[in-house]
Amino acid sequence: MSTDTTSSRLEVNPQFAVLDSLRAIGALAVLTTHVAFQSGAYVRDGTWGAILSRLDVGVAIFFVLSGFLLSRPYFARRAATLPHPGTGRYYWKRLLRIYPVYIVTVVLALTLIPENDGLSVTAWVHTLTMTNIYSTTLLPQGLTQMWSLAVEVSFYAVLPLLMFLALGRRGALRPVRVTVLLAAMVALSCWWHLGLAATVDQHTDGTPAQWLPAYLSWFAVGIGLALAHVLDQTRERPPAVCRTLDHLAGSPGVCWTAVAGLMLVASTPLAGPTLLYAATDAESLTKHALYAVIGGLVVLTGIRAVPDSRYAHLMSAPLPRHIGHISYSVFCIHLPILYLVMQVTDYPLFGGHTWQIWCLTVVLSLAASEVLYRVVELPAMRLKNLRLRRSPRTPPTTPPTTKHRATNTA
Structure with missing residues (x-):
């Protein structure tokens, strides 16, 4: 196969339909683990409760997805000898993707949930700017899931720097250089779990265990999958x-079986306590490593799904894909909805009724998320090209041989 033929296989902006459905799975996993905690299933339901407590693995899936979707355009454009994505446009799109729904959720939670009455102006500012994890150990009621969004935004902020370190200003795509960066990210993440976070904790009022360095390896898995995908298309x-x-991706059943096995391991004491007790450094690192592998395997099935396979058809169906489209709103709004469900039904905290609470929370969260998606998310994303004007000298965004398709939204 000639170099020209190989290069023609590269898609700079491909669409990964299955990833939309995987994002839906991640959001529903996070919702489910929060319902299980509120209903007391963690401690009442034995092994099943322990597994429910580990469905916070949905966060790992999100981080791997972000690492893949946001880094791949850099690798693909370098391989296609195109300029890297514009940094200003990248930050503008990230802002529009994250903040409108986040701000609506924060205002609703802080004004409607009684436990948040009387919060200071400083607390409002920290919450609106996603800086709570750097200034306190507690997040407002209905917003405790937002620590992970703060980590995600931190990754968004440093990604252009990471891509500069991986690619340099110009030249060919060099896998060895990227691999060295990924190894450094994983090493820092492990060091953070094995003592560095505790050292930093002595000098801050925040929660260093929830800062970006603790999760760099999850993003690194996504970046590594992006590099592998581009190399597969260009070599x-x-x-x-x-x-x-x-x-491996050609056998999604094998991947999901491995995920199930790893989830069973993660539900044991090897990965630390299931409740809000502090894990040892070794337990924290074990859980983190297991989640990295689980997130990588789950996302891999969507990146390299075999076209026309039963798995691809199932995971590309309109309903799960649409839930994936509204999954960010589901992630944001589900805890305020869960609070509302607990209040209206008068179910006692830790008092059971897990699946009744789950059904109500899912239905109401999906309904609210549909409204947020149509009223807030879509109008905001229509502004993504605001103030962007193409110069006559600007090169085309894709080479002539590249297919022109939409990109998944991270």
Whole structure:
């Protein structure tokens, strides 16, 4: 196969339909683990309760997805000898993607939930700017899930720097250089779990265990999958690791079976306590490593889904994909909805009724998220090209041989 033929296989902005459905799975996993906690299922339902407590793995899925979707355009454009994505436009799109729904959720939670009455102006400012994790150990009622969004935004902020370190200003895509960066990210993440976070904790009022360095390895998994995907499309003979990933992704049943096994391991004391007790450094790192592998396997099934396979058809169906489209709103609004469900039904905290609470929370969260998606998210994203004017000298965004398709929204 010639170099020109190989290059023609590269899609700079491909669509990964299955990833939309995987995002829905991640959001519903996070919702489910919060319902299980509120209903007391963690401690009442034995092994099943322990597994429910580990459905916070949905956060790992989100972080791997972000690492993949946001880094791949940099690798693809470098491989296609195109300029890297504009940093200003990138930040503007991230702002529009995250903040409108976040601000609506924060205002609703802080004004309607009685436990948040009397919060100071400073608390409002920290919450609206997603800086709570740097200034306090507690987040407002109905917003405790937002620590992970703060981590995500931190990753958004540093991604252009990470891509500069991985790619340099110009030149060919060099996998070894990218791999060194990924190894450094994983090393820092492990060091953070094994003592650095505790050291930093002595000098701050925040929660260093919830800062970006603790989760760099999850993002690194996504970035590594992005690199492998681009190499697979641009190399006549991709590296052995790319071929291995291709074979593995061709058997999604194997991937999901491995995920189930790893979830069972994660539900044991090896990964630390299921309740809000502090884990040891070793337990924290074990859980973190297990979640990194689980997130990578789940996302891999969507990146390299075999076209026309039963799995691809199932996971590309309109309903799960649409839930994926509104999943960010589900993530934001589900805790205020859960609070409302507990108040209206008068179910006692930790008093059971897990699946009744779950059904009500899912239905109301999906309904509220549909409204947020149509009234807030879509209008905001229509502004993504505001103040952007193409110069006559600006090169085309895709090479002539590249297919022109929509990109998944991270």
